[in-house]
Amino acid sequence: MAGTAVFKTVLAPMQDITVRPFMALLASERYGAPDCFVTEFLRVHSTSGIDEDIVETLCDEPPLGVPIVLQLIGEDIEALLRVAGEALTAFPRTVGIDLNMGCPAPKVYKKAVGGGLLKDLPHAFEILRELRTLCNDFGKKLSVKCRLGFENTDALPRLLDGLCGIGLDEVTIHGRTVRGLYRDPVDYKSIALAARVLGEAGVPVIANGDISSAEKAREIVGETGCAGVMCGRHAIRNPWIFRQMRDEKCIPTFSDLFDYIVDLEAVVKREGDSRERVAARMKKYLNFVGTGIDADGKFLYGMRRSRTPEEIFEIAQKFCLGDRAELPFPREAYAGVIARPNCE
């Protein structure tokens, strides 16, 4: 692994994506690990436990020793303390707990969890104070991942003021409101404001939202004064993105990208899965990979119609091997090629 980035790099938590095999793949020599992983969110309520994917992610030594943070989503203080305590006891290698205050799915925020917590800041701060005490008892970190507000950014000063007083180890700001989903332009000016206010209280801020390349990461860190960046969809599309933040000479080719697509089959495969099931799981990743393959979205079109991994590889071969094999894989996605038309 060449060099170190001058800022912190984090892989964003993503449901059904940031499972242990994907973290291990990114951490392998072929790609490039971030400085920290965060699990997909674990939904916490009065009777919830720790689900299988989270157990698999946390139960062993983290891949290449990259620290893993457990993300929780919930609003019931007692339940959050119980599950956090159980997880930190069962998986002592977990470096900390992160509270999700940003999920924009209506079925989530309507229950006043995730992004819904931004509508009730006193309750959100109470949860955080209690989790702070618990994490201190375990000698673990506590962080928050939040958006800029619910409908708009009017309450951002109140949000930042409250977060300053809790003793958080880190705050990640996704520079959109909950209503802005994944589509609105990212408001890096508000992220810069958060970095300044929280920075004065000694809390590092990580910038999140459309950090699409190593170049953009450097630019945004410079512009906002953040301590680091968190990348989600663009790290699925370009698994070299964190390495490129440390090493400008890392230039993968389309042939390397083909190998990545082959590696993804191993990431998603579970014992007893049908070939159709494996293909369906691969598509969750390939929807994002496809935004960097061709400007007309033809790879995505063919990939979405494939029923098995073999059919996917056939399409991938057409776009990644032959004449294109030695071409550099573009650092940015193609504008207008949409990963998930119904979501973004």
Ligand SMILES: Cc1cc2nc3c(=O)[nH]c(=O)nc-3n(C[C@H](O)[C@H](O)[C@H](O)COP(=O)(O)O)c2cc1C
């Ligand atoms: C498929 C998918 C699943 C996600 N799941 C989570 C999650 O479990 N927890 C969370 O805090 N954010 C989740 N997010 C949001 C991302 O962590 C991140 O904030 C968002 O994608 C913006 O960053 P990006 O532009 O780098 O992708 C998810 C995003 C996507 C696309």
